[in-house]
Ligand SMILES: O=C(O)[C@@H](O)[C@@H](O)[C@H](O)[C@H](O)CO
């Protein structure tokens with residue numbers, strides 16, 4: 288391709304030079320193979336299509352409508368290669384910037400466009416992101432149980448499966464239910480009813496239960512496995528400082544969502560009391576939710592992930608910003624994030640400098656059948672595979688056999704009836 292002469296109109300040269308691939312279609316597929324997933328499929332005039340996860344647990348149809356009613360028609364005719372331009376169009380063009388619904392919709396478009404770009408280039412997406420920065424992605428599994436003994440026994444099973452990192456969530460004596468304890472130990476789905484289930488919570492009972500859990504786990508599992516715990520937004524900063532300090536002898540890999548993070552300065556108080564590493568951010572949807580936490584090094588791991596934080600393009604910017612401040616990634620990976628998000632996250636995890644750990648709550652066989660994928664687990668690590676693009680697809684015929692089922696996340700009340708955090 289001849290280089291433009293200085294006086295040629297560079298825009299005209301660029302406009303003619305770039306090999307355009309026109310977006311010809313964009314559609315939303317809602318399916319419920321055991322739980323609801325929302326997938327965006329973008330088609331192009333090259334015959335190549337891409338997929339993006341748009342699932343927001345309990346608010347799935349809001350994102351489906353945002354895409355169908357406000358985004359998809361805007362994509363038709365655009366050059367699928369222009370990912371950043373389309374991202375900026377959807378972000379700035381929304382006017383009402385940020386928020387979980389908007390950013391999940393933008394994430395789905397962004398992810399599908401990276402899938403297309405990889406397929407057209409004949410390369411797995413991680414190669415487009417700078418190639419592998421590591422051989423594999425360390426993941427953590429979810430050990431849980433009705434009590435300490437059951438949880439530790441389940442953790443031993445995860446260790447036997449080869450996991451190098453295991454999250455511990457146990458029932459709390461005196462409470463009928465708590466976060467993270469599933470009926471069948473493996474496939475945890477918190478959105479358990481059409482309308483929100485009302486659970487009862489007691490911080491005092493919970494705080495009494497966690498140190499004995501870690502003491503028993505270290506005794507049974509030893510020190511060669513990382514142990515994690517999720518407080519799920521339920522402590523005040525000083526309570527989080529207390530729990531972090533009490534867990535220090537057991538060297539947790541992280542204490543997650545110790546306290547709600549709307550007020551990012553809350554974490555200063557926790558930092559004053561404990562060296563237990565802190566992780567936060569699975570409900571964040573943009574860099575702005577974490578800017579102070581990262582700049583002041585109030586956290587050690589940022590949990591934001593592809594589907595809820597604007598896709599691969601935005602999450603890379605967030606990860607690079609975090610890298611400047613010694614904060615590593617720890618992407619959310621619960622079962623309510625589809626295999627499309629898991630695949631995209633693994634390409635992202637493989638390619639960035641400051642990777643920490645990837646959550647991997649296995650999907651059911653039903654879900655895996657709807658979303659065939661190339662990613663694999665072995666010896667505590669995962670790899671996205673080397674198929675062009677993301678290496679994941681959606682079987683539309685099978686997806687159509689699982690119609691949407693309304694489901695809501697639970698809520699918590701304190702024992703005196705006060706509305707609290709779930
Ligand atoms: O760390 C986690 O995976 C949890 O916080 C999630 O299970 C979270 O409760 C769900 O994704 C909510 O839908």
Ligand SMILES: [Mg+2]
Pocket residue numbers: 517519543544569
């Ligand atoms: Mg969590």
